Amino acid sequence: MSNMQERRGQVIQGVTGDWEVVVGLEVHAQVASNAKLFSGAPTTFGAGPNENVSLVDAAMPGMLPVINQFCVEQAIRTGLGINAKINLKSVFDRKNYFYPDLPAGYQISQYKDPIVGEGVVTVDLADGQSVDIGIERLHLEQDAGKSTHEGDHSLVDLNRAGVALMEIVSKPDIRSSEEAAAYLQKLRAILRYLGTCDGNMEEGSLRADVNVSVRKSGDPFGTRCEIKNVNSIRFVAAAIDYEARRQVDLIEDGGEVDQETRLFDPNTGKTRTMRSKEDAHDYRYFPDPDLLPLEFDQSVVDEIARNLPELPDQKKARFIEELGLSAYDAGVLVSEKETADFFEEAAAGRDPKIVANWTTGELFAALNKSGQSLSDCNVSAKQLGALIDLIADDTISGRIAKDVFEIMFEKGGNPAEIVEERGLKQVTDTSEIEAIVDQVIANNPDKAAEVKTKPKAIGWFVGQVMQASGGKANPKAVNEILKRKLES
Numbered sequence: 001m002s003n004m005q006e007r008r009g010q011v012i013q014g015v016t017g018d019w020e021v022v023v024g025l026e027v028h029a030q031v032a033s034n035a036k037l038f039s040g041a042p043t044t045f046g047a048g049p050n051e052n053v054s055l056v057d058a059a060m061p062g063m064l065p066v067i068n069q070f071c072v073e074q075a076i077r078t079g080l081g082i083n084a085k086i087n088l089k090s091v092f093d094r095k096n097y098f099y100p101d102l103p104a105g106y107q108i109s110q111y112k113d114p115i116v117g118e119g120v121v122t123v124d125l126a127d128g129q130s131v132d133i134g135i136e137r138l139h140l141e142q143d144a145g146k147s148t149h150e151g152d153h154s155l156v157d158l159n160r161a162g163v164a165l166m167e168i169v170s171k172p173d174i175r176s177s178e179e180a181a182a183y184l185q186k187l188r189a190i191l192r193y194l195g196t197c198d199g200n201m202e203e204g205s206l207r208a209d210v211n212v213s214v215r216k217s218g219d220p221f222g223t224r225c226e227i228k229n230v231n232s233i234r235f236v237a238a239a240i241d242y243e244a245r246r247q248v249d250l251i252e253d254g255g256e257v258d259q260e261t262r263l264f265d266p267n268t269g270k271t272r273t274m275r276s277k278e279d280a281h282d283y284r285y286f287p288d289p290d291l292l293p294l295e296f297d298q299s300v301v302d303e304i305a306r307n308l309p310e311l312p313d314q315k316k317a318r319f320i321e322e323l324g325l326s327a328y329d330a331g332v333l334v335s336e337k338e339t340a341d342f343f344e345e346a347a348a349g350r351d352p353k354i355v356a357n358w359t360t361g362e363l364f365a366a367l368n369k370s371g372q373s374l375s376d377c378n379v380s381a382k383q384l385g386a387l388i389d390l391i392a393d394d395t396i397s398g399r400i401a402k403d404v405f406e407i408m409f410e411k412g413g414n415p416a417e418i419v420e421e422r423g424l425k426q427v428t429d430t431s432e433i434e435a436i437v438d439q440v441i442a443n444n445p446d447k448a449a450e451v452k453t454k455p456k457a458i459g460w461f462v463g464q465v466m467q468a469s470g471g472k473a474n475p476k477a478v479n480e481i482l483k484r485k486l487e488s
């Protein structure tokens with residue numbers, strides 16, 4: 001469904017005309033694994049300083065790395081999830097640099113021969129279009145530790161040192177901050193569906209290095225800057241907007257973009273220089289002599305492929321084809337695994353379109369308004385389903401259901417109990433409704449006469465009767481009785 005040729009990306013207006021933005025993302029995704037990539041040390045988040053450190057992670061002399069097979073399998077799973085080529089032979093290299101939180105003096109990574117090669121991620125945009133973003137590679141590597149600077153001394157925490165990361169490198173196919181945000185959102189969803197990374201950006205399980213350049217339409221790519229370690233989707237978009245504008249202004253002022261590493265400051269919304277960019281040769285990459293090349297059979301890949309879960313694109317297609325949802329609703333519902341799971345649980349055995357309307361309508365609106373996420377919301381999927389059942393079996397009207405929903409959302413509770421306790425059951429007893437109808441007609445004789453010549457005026461009476469019944473009268477019964485009484 002891609003239409004790379006037709007689409008136009010983000011335009012930055014300069015004094016010399018329009019500029020195009022070019023973006024490529026390098027995403028670091030922490031493998032959801034209990035142990036590190038080359039040691040058995042745990043990876044629990046929030047552990048005390050240096051509690052998750054083995055002798056291997058501390059780079060004690062004579063310690064040897066041993067590859068964690070589970071992490072390898074997660075990389076393969078992820079590769080399959082992004083429609084990529086899996087390389088049956090890959091190589092671990094040492095990337096050499098000095099940093100206090102890197103005790104070995106090198107990071108074990110993959111350079112020329114990564115475990116996963118080219119792939120593609122299809123990204124849905126707000127205007128309903130979709131674009132294919134190419135994936136260059138996915139490789140496995142170790143995370144580094146963390147330094148904290150306090151006054152005249154520094155502290156080193158090696159808990160993260162050696163934790164398994166998947167670095168997922170996109171091609172420079174992204175053409176706007178919106179596309180970059182949508183790509184990251186989609187990639188995170190795929191990782192969460194697969195369960196290979198928890199995608200938690202606040203805890204640092206997912207971070208993006210954002211490469212940005214600008215060019216005049218049709219020109220070759222310009223020089224890029226790399227904005228390091230951006231830790232929210234919103235910040236990625238903001239960093240691109242700022243950086244593209246900065247580069248256009250710089251070039252138009254007669255300057256040149258330096259290929260450098262920059263930092264995004266969320267407080268100012270600006271990027272600033274961190275250091276000039278290293279080239280690959282600065283790292284003196286070479287194959288790690290402690291590790292054999294990583295090799296496995298195609299049968300390993302096939303077995304993992306057989307056990308892949310349904311991914312967002314497939315789920316979306318199924319929601320459209322089998323459940324009859326609109327492409328928009330289906331897209332919104334699958335965009336987070338949590339939402340898709342919620343919807344599917346609520347829709348089981350019910351009209352999927354009605355459940356989709358309640359989920360994307362009332363529920364999303366309430367979540368947006370309160371700033372809550374689905375996981376800390378009072379309304380469970382089962383309870384939303386039960387509420388919808390009460391409308392379907394005429395226990396309550398759709399209007400009353402909205403009130404019940406509000407109570408469920410605010411205070412929690414089962415819809416049937418709330419309806420019972422508050423006496424919200426729909427009045428279907430026709431004699432009761434008739435009494436109200438008679439009263440309203442008696443109070444408004446002029447309007448009643450009007451209905452004879454203007455049948456549409458009956459709508460006003462429906463409203464009055466519903467109001468007089470506190471919204472509890474069955475609207476169908478109200479309509480029938482009014483028709484019978486007013487039109488005869």
Ligand code: ADP
Binds near residue numbers: 022
């Ligand atoms: P490095 O390790 O030097 O950062 P990588 O190959 O790992 O190089 O990553 C390069 C990243 O930069 C990729 O995501 C790629 O899409 C992106 N990129 C390359 N050239 C450009 C460019 N001219 N403008 C924007 N992004 C670019």
Ligand code: MG
Binds near residue numbers: 026
């Ligand atoms: Mg890089």
